[in-house]
Amino acid sequence: MKRICLLVSLFVIASPMMAQQTQKPPLHGKHWMAVTGKPLAATAGAMTFQKGGNAVDAACAMLAATCTMWDVLSWGGETQALIYNPTTKKVIAINSLGVAPTGATPAFFKDKGYNFPPEYGPLAAVTPGTPGGLCLMLANYGKLSLKEVLAPAMEMAAGYPIEAQTANSIERAKERIKGWPYSKAVFLTHPGEKREAPDAGEIFVQKDLLATLTRMVEAEQEALRNHKSRKEAIMAAYDRFYKGDIAKEFVRGCQEQGGLITLNDLAKWKPVEEEPLHVSYRGIEVYKLQAWTQGPAMLQSLNILENFDLKSMGYNSSQYINTVYQTMSLAFADRDFYYGDPAFSPGLPINGLLSKEYAKERAKLINPAQNEPKSGPGDPYAYEGKKNPFTALLKMHNALSDTSVDLNKSFLPKHDAAAILNTPATDQMMAMNDSAYMDRLWRGTTSVEAADEEGWVVSVTPSGGWTPACIAGHTGVGMSQRMQSFVLDSAVCPFNVVAPGKRPRVTLTPSMALKDGKPFLSFAVQGGDTQDQNLLQFFLDIVEFGMTVQQATEAANINTNQLWLSLGGTQAKDRVPHPGEILLNKNTPDSVRTTLIKMGYKPTYGERTSGPVNAIFLDRDHGSLWGGSSNHGEDYGIGW
Known part of the structure; x- marks a missing residue:
């Protein structure tokens, strides 16, 4: 059985510049590295690597797991990624940020008394981007099927031991959650009791979300039975989410609770693969997404x-x-x-x-x-x-x-x-x-970092739909709150005034650096404007x-x-x-x-x-991978 290395506490290491104690050891791997915001989600990445997946497959599995765990995001949020393709030796940018829906104009929000779009609820939602972004990345650059990649997340949706951080966040936000019937049914597992949220370690079940993910996998498997290609089959799952029965239930649940998203908004939206921006700093090329x-x-x-x-x-x-x-x-x-x-x-x-x-x-x-x-x-x-x-x-x-x-x-x-x-x-x-x-x-x-011995490197900063999230109908999908990043006044920012079909300017910012034309660092962080x-x-x-x-x-x-x-x-x-x-x-x-x-x-x-x-550092001198994960929060890594 393959062994895995885990990040643990208290380790002393030295650097060429300074000897500095760290509370976690550096993580070393020869074949692959998976680092993300939750221990169970990092395990999902490790499981995917051990199935034969590459870094894109593992990143998608970790993304799915973090969304299912409500790691300060959910399936209705947005996903931004940088991918190094060792075949083309290029860095690719994935833009799967949702857009403002039909009717989302400055006049609409100002008529309701807002000076910025709201922070919570259906009117805070842009169209969901994460399902589409995951499908696009997996179809174009992964090796495994959607069924294989979603397997850990689906098992978790059927029931996983919820950690204290998320459970306590639900309890703190329970009064707001009670205003949304579908959220209340999912999150408040002990209605009427002193503590209505799940207890830490309680098996947290999300039947509606499991049904949604199952429908996506069913669409993929049916397409494969009909002799469609792997990519076509994954995009059949995409279509079921954005154009099929999942889309209809999402829109029904959104509009029932006062939201603006329409079926046409979902059908028209699509993730975009684009050129990243980059500059050279002392000979190192640093890559970022564009100015959205x-x-x-x-x-x-x-x-x-x-x-x-x-x-x-x-x-x-x-x-x-x-x-x-x-x-x-x-x-x-x-x-x-x-x-x-x-x-x-x-x-x-x-x-x-x-x-x-x-x-x-x-x-x-x-x-x-x-x-x-x-x-x-x-x-x-x-x-x-x-x-x-x-x-x-x-x-x-x-x-x-x-x-x-x-x-x-x-x-x-x-x-x-x-x-x-x-x-x-x-x-x-x-x-x-x-x-x-x-x-x-x-x-x-949250953030997701993955790298493998084939040369694939992935940096993802997904977000949106954090607790307290308004769940759209019986999809189990929490809607994004990213509308609040728009402005209503050109004097604040003339490029970021809300308009239907427009993406808000977001704080989400995966990073990658190349040295001598080869991956050097892959890194990301949570924390809004910081x-x-x-x-x-x-x-x-x-x-x-x-x-x-x-x-x-x-x-x-x-x-x-x-x-x-x-x-x-x-x-x-x-x-x-x-x-x-x-x-x-x-x-x-x-x-x-x-x-x-x-x-x-x-x-x-x-x-x-x-x-x-x-973060992941690619050690060219020794042909190995170094993983790093900060010493607070629940971020975690596994390497082999």
């Missing part, structure tokens, strides 16, 4: 930081922190105003935004002596030889960004604040901010400071709120940037703390500030 995600903000940050000698500053010195903080502020200011669905915005200035010359000009704005609180969007159009068509809107945007905010009551999206419970700290303000931040990191998204902040520093920890992949997943980072929040809130003031706010690790030396305060920063402190990064 926030991913290019990391690429912009790397372009800016290439103008500085970061290594000489020292890891997390005050000078380094100040440089990285201001760099992220500049990149996210551009994200806040210029990013959106390129299909609706052919004039989106992505070439200017990723120009090295533009980055040099932005780098000149970084003040080495203090933070610049009013760093706003730049003019990337000038680096495309064009005139900026949004000069007037930019002035309005900057005025909105100056909205007065009580910095002692830092805004946090409501869906993130539910788990602020019993955080021990001597300083009450620090405790509030730290626990709120940790909850934001743990909720709303994702590309954490991934940027994770990458720099390895490239600039010589950390191993496990050291970098656990290393102390900084986080900034000097940006517009992408989730939650009902007013512009709820999402407006908080200049100078910075989250530091509690072990930050007093000398660094004092210097940063003198430089205009307003710090709070947390025990862990790295973000729950999952």
Whole structure:
């Protein structure tokens, strides 16, 4: 019987730059590596590899399992992926983000009293993307059948021991869940009792979801019996979800509860395979999805930081922190105003935004002596030889960004604040901010990383439909809440105003890096607007400071709120940037703390500030795989 290596606690390793204890060991594998947000889901990936699947098959199995486990997402959410194809030696981008449904216009939401689309319920839903994205990836790049890949998820839907994190999240959200009849029937397994959610370890059964997955597999198997190809058979399952009886029940359940999604919306939507964006940082090619995600903000940050000698500053010195903080502020200011669905915005200035010359000009704005609180969007159009068509809107945007905010009551999206419970700290303000931040990191998204000896590498950041989710009829499928990432006012972001058929700009951002034309790193993280902040520093920890992949997943980072929040809130003031706010690790030396305060920063402190990064390092020197998984949350990996 094949042995598997598991991530466990407390291990000491050394790097060329520093000897640093890690709470989890690095994971080593020769044949394959599977890392994701839940131990059982990582096991699903391992099972799929042992069936003979490749990294795409394993990633799809882990994706299906995490959705079934409600790992702060569900089957009605969205999936974004980068795949390295060893045959073509190219990185492929998968865009399976849903779109705004028919009738979703600024006027519709404003007439209902909203200043942003709602956070919860049927009106928060874009069309489901994960089933389509999984089918597309599997059909085009996997080896196994849908039946084989979904087998672990289907077994779990029939009943699995639910873990405390999800069970307690259901209990906290039970009053909202009671407003949705199909969600209530699934989640509240002990109605009328003091605790109505499942207990940790209770066998959690999802009969409707199992029926939905069974129908998809039936469609595939029938197509195979009719002598269809493997790919055609998988896409028959896709069609049953988006055009058949599953679609009809989804739409019926959505509209019954007040949602807008129509059968035509589902039938017209499709996942897209597209070219990723990339920049070179000191000879390493870093890949991200296009500007319907926030991913290019990391690429912009790397372009800016290439103008500085970061290594000489020292890891997390005050000078380094100040440089990285201001760099992220500049990149996210551009994200806040210029990013959106390129299909609706052919004039989106992505070439200017990723120009090295533009980055040099932005780098000149970084003040080495203090933070610049009013760093706003730049003019990337000038680096495309064009005139900026949004000069007037930019002035309005900057005025909105100056909205007065009580910095002692830092805004946090409501869906993130539910788990602020019993955080021990001597300083009450620090405790509030730290626990709120940790909850934001743990909720709303997961990540999936897979690699194999054939050379396939996969990085996925799926999300949407997190608890409390509104389930669409008897499908067992929780609807997305991604509509809230749209805006209703062009002054906030002219490229991200809601419209039917349009994708919202999302925070979801898988990452991949190539060195000498070969895969070097595959990495992703959850955490809303902090994702590309954490991934940027994770990458720099390895490239600039010589950390191993496990050291970098656990290393102390900084986080900034000097940006517009992408989730939650009902007013512009709820999402407006908080200049100078910075989250530091509690072990930050007093000398660094004092210097940063003198430089205009307003710090709070947390025990862990790295973000729950999952990653794979491809060791070309030894022909092996290194897995890394952060030291908090329930993220886990298995390698062989």
